[in-house]
Amino acid sequence: MKRPPLAWWNWRQAQEVIVVNLTEPGATPRATKIAKMQQLSATPVLIVGGGINGISTFRELALQGIPVIMIEQGDWCQAASGALSRMIHGGLRYLETGEFSLVKESVEERDRLLANAPHYVAPLRTTVPIDSWSGGLINAGKRFFRLSERPSRRGALIIKTGLAMYDLYTRQYGTMPHHQLHSQRATQARWPDFADWVKCSASYYDAWISAPERLGVELINDAEQANSQALALNYLQLLSCDGENVTLLDTLSGQRVTLRPHVVVNATGAWIDQLNQRLAVDKPAKKLIGGTKGSHLIVRHPQLLAALNGEMVYYENQEGRVCIMFPWFGHVLVGSTDIRVDNPDDVVCDAEEQRYILESLRFVFPGFDVKDDDVLYTFSGVRPLPASDSTLNGRISRNHSLVLLPPQAGRDFTTLCLVGGKWTTFRKFGEQAADKVLNLLGESRKVRTDQLAIGGGKNYPAADRRAAWLADLGQRYPxxxxxxxxxxxxxxxxxAEIAAFICQSADAPLSGLADYSCNELRYLIHHEQVQTLEDLLLRRTLLAISGQLTHQRVSEINILLASELGWSADQREQHLATTLAHLASLHGLTGLYPREPREGVSYVSNA
Structure with missing residues (x-):
């Protein structure tokens, strides 16, 4: 049956319909949300995919008053959005491919994040080691004009030209200091451990993000607080589609919800083509995604950490491929790879990738013996890049685009696909997607987000106000x-909100991790949609990626989570076993043995 115009369903009137008594005594926020969805027969917008681009689109629409629903079959920012290089950058290397508009947009959005999320995003001084003054000129010209895709090392003249252009965007759209070029003597004085091939260096500023997954959750909470009719639920899978209605499955309870959407936003990243096939019903959809896997390591190496001294090294390995390393909560983050993958499910950093990354690191710092045993944690994700025939992965555009699939025979709703994109530009991408959806709904934008603070970035105290802010907080909470x-x-x-929650009832530090308290974790569990132990260890806290996990700590937190979510003893033990298996297979944490760590030894390595 062909869908009538949008007037078939007055969704603004429907907003009033769902305001009924759905909250029974003792009902959880999750149960209440599912009950609300079950009361609905239709929704103007269903976003499928809870990565950063889906979350951004959800926030944009919610702030315009749209009763949007967002679902994610796993946890928020669980896949590629949780496997980024932890950089918020202006896209320096995109100048080489002529993507000037992307660099402009990236610089603008980088600086907006510095202002809107200062609690997680901070400036990062970056150094580029260089092996010659004039190397790579001919091949760089060929790459710019698409005459060659062969990677090659770049000399100082090429890098300085790129940084000068970068400064033009920074001067016009950003606030970072300008780049500097350093002689061999100055480079050796600052970086005595660099390899002998380094003849000079350049330095400039970009930014890094400490807790990207937390920022995603805060965006969701901001949106739901601003619009009570906007619903976001993790562990809710789009199970099937009959061409008019979609059936959703709560993978935790087995409950099902059937909804008739007017617009489906496909924000599933590397899974876009898979979802389109499910939604098309009887007509194959065009291939949109050609993802590549990027893997990273967290290594424990005090000498390397000291050598970095708070800076990032942005370098080329022997092949001319770009790599990074920078300090990460007392350790060093190193990456990454760029490998074509056909199946985005359960990608991991394999032994060959780890070897490749460590060899690239030794190419810059040959005097540091970084072994496999020094690897504390690995993570890997699939970049949702647009489908491309390029033979070189690094040449595939990192820009984003919107692909609109209008209703057709067998599919009664419009599908909007979010293709590509990167973390730095998530707000802009979400804004563009939301504007397209608003146009489809016959609505207009009411709220802009370019200067809107996110979560804990609201009213964040400047350095000279920090002590006063903390003193005021201390007067309210003991x-x-x-x-x-x-x-x-x-x-x-x-x-402030978490301190108030902590002080509402008796609290105690974790016995195996005094830096965290029971009530602090209880707050995260009940206010941030924590459903699994991995949600808590990997995405609501930095415990896993900062190398702080031991079996004792994982087990203690699991007991707390089980108590809060009402699990039986059998469920608790099975969940612990499953979590330990996932940590080992997906993140290299094979040392989480049921024993106390010896003094000075962390059982989170690959030893």
Whole structure:
């Protein structure tokens, strides 16, 4: 049956319909949301995919008053959005491919994140080691004019030209200091451990993000608080489609929800083509995605950490491929790879990738013996790049685009596909997607987000106001100053809300991790849609990626989570076993043995 115009369903009137008594005594927020969805027969917008681009689109639409629904079959930012290089950057290397508009947009959005999410995004001084002054000129010209895809090393003249162009965008759209070129003597003085092939260096500023997964959750919470009719639910899978209605499955309870959407936003990243096939019903959809796998390592190496001294090294390996390393919570983050993959499910950093990354690291710092045993944690994700015939993965555009699939025979709703994109530009991509959806709904934008603070970035105190802000917080909540400072570092100004929750009832530090308290974790469990132990260890906290996990800590947190979610003893033990298996297979944490760590030894390595 062909769908009538949008007037077939007055969704603004429907907003009033769902305001009924759905909250029974003792009902969880999750149960209440599912009950709301079951009361609905239709929704103007269904977003499928809870990565950063889907989340951004959800926030944009929710702030315009649209009763949008977003579902994610796993946890928020679980896949590629949780496997980024932890950089918020202006896209320096995109100048080489002539993607000037992407660089402009990236610089603008980088600086907006510095302003809107100062609790998680901070400037990062970056150094580029260079092996010659004039190398790579001919091949760079060929690459720019698409006459060659062969990677090659870049000399100082090429890099300085790129950084000068970068400065033009920074001067016009950003606030970072300009680049500098350093002689061999100056480079050796600052970087005595660089390899002998380094003849000079360049430095400039970009930014890094400490907790991208947390930022995603805060975007969701902001949206739901601003619009009570906007619903976001993780662990909810799009099970099937009959061409008019979609059936959703709660993978935790087995409950099903059937909805008739007017617009489906396909924000599933590397899974876009798979979802399009499911939605098309009887007509194959065009291939849109050609993803590549990127893997990273967290290594424990005090000498390397000291050598970096708070800076990032942005370097080329022997092949001329770009790699990065920078300090990461007392360790060093190193990456990455760029490998074509056909199946985005359960990608992992394999032994060959780890060898490749460590060899690239030794190419720059040959005096540091970084072994496999020094690897604390690995992570890997699939970049949702547009389908491309390029033989070189690095040449595939990192820009984003919207692909509109209008209703057709066998599919009664419009599908909007979010193709490509990168973390730095998520707000802009979400804005563009939301504007397209608003146009389809006959609505207009009411709220802009370019200067809208996110979560704990709201009213974040400047450095000269930090002490006064903490002192005021200390007068309201009887917590030690060091504890309040810790909460501010972890959550920004949400520290005030969390401190209030902590003080509502008796609290105690975890026996195996005194830096965290039981009530702090209880807050995260009940306010941030925590459903699994991995949600808590990998995405609501930095415990896993910062190399702080031991069996004792994982087990203790699992007991707390089980108690809060009402699991039986059997469920608790099975969940622990499953989590340990996932940590080992997906992140290389094969040392989480049921024993106490020896003094000075962390059982989170590959040893």
């Amino acid at each position: 917590l030690p100053p060091a504890r309040l400072e810790q909460l501010l570092q972890r959550y920004g100004t949400l520290a």
